Structure formats: C-alpha cells, structure tokens
Amino acid sequence: MDFDDYQxxxxxxxxxxxxxxxxxYYAAIGLAGEVGELLNKIKKIxxxxxxxxxxxxxxxxxxxxxxxxxxxxxxxISMSEVAEANLNKLKDRKQRGVISGSGDKR
Numbered sequence: 001m002d003f004d005d006y007q008x009x010x011x012x013x014x015x016x017x018x019x020x021x022x023x024x025y026y027a028a029i030g031l032a033g034e035v036g037e038l039l040n041k042i043k044k045i046x047x048x049x050x051x052x053x054x055x056x057x058x059x060x061x062x063x064x065x066x067x068x069x070x071x072x073x074x075x076x077i078s079m080s081e082v083a084e085a086n087l088n089k090l091k092d093r094k095q096r097g098v099i100s101g102s103g104d105k106r
Contacts, residue, residue: 003079007069014070024074031067034060 001009016026038060045052072079093099098106 003069003083006065007073007079010066010069011073013066014073024071027067027070027074031064031071034064034067038064 014023016023016030038057041053041056041060044050068082069079072082090099093101093106096106
C-alpha cells in the first residue's frame with residue numbers, strides 16, 4: 001500500500017467533529033495524543049529495561065499515521081506530497097552538509 005492509498009482508505013474511517021476549520025484541530029490534537037502514547041511505551045521500555053514490544057509500538061505508530069493523514073486530507077495535501085517534500089528537503093540538507101544542524105531553515 002502506498003501513502004495515497006492509505007490516505008484515501010483512512011479518510012473513510014474519519015468520524016469526528018468537522019467544525020473548527022474542517023477538523024484540522026481535532027486531527028492535530030489526536031496526533032499529539034498518539035505520539036504521546038508511543039513515547040510513553042518507549043519510556044517504559046527504557047525505564048524497566050523491558051523487551052521491545054514491536055506490535056504495540058507498530059499500533060501506536062499506525063494511530064499517529066492515521067491522524068497525520070487526516071491533517072493532510074483536511075489541508076488538501078496528499079501524503080505522497082508530504083513524503084516527497086520531506087525526502088527532498090533532507091537530501092538537500094545532506095548535500096549542503098547541514099543535515100545534523102538545527103533549525104528549520106538550514
């Protein structure tokens with residue numbers, strides 16, 4: 001499955017309040033919550049020196065991906081556009097030797 005297929009299928013499961021600028025706020029807050037859940041699981045692995053539960057982490061990453069795709073959908077941007085733009089940005093930074101720096105505009 002590619003990103004755009006995922007995005008189209010994910011959209012069919014989006015049942016949330018569409019007010020507040022088309023639901024972008026709901027999706028953004030949901031993304032933050034899912035990333036928090038992912039980080040909490042990773043924190044507990046580190047804290048308890050526990051084995052990595054890849055299935056649980058995959059589930060949380062999938063939930064975060066769903067919300068991210070909903071933000072893109074609400075903005076009228078395809079997930080393939082997001083992925084391609086990100087890779088192009090990173091390749092450019094690598095070529096210019098600033099990939100390990102900090103700041104958005106490097």
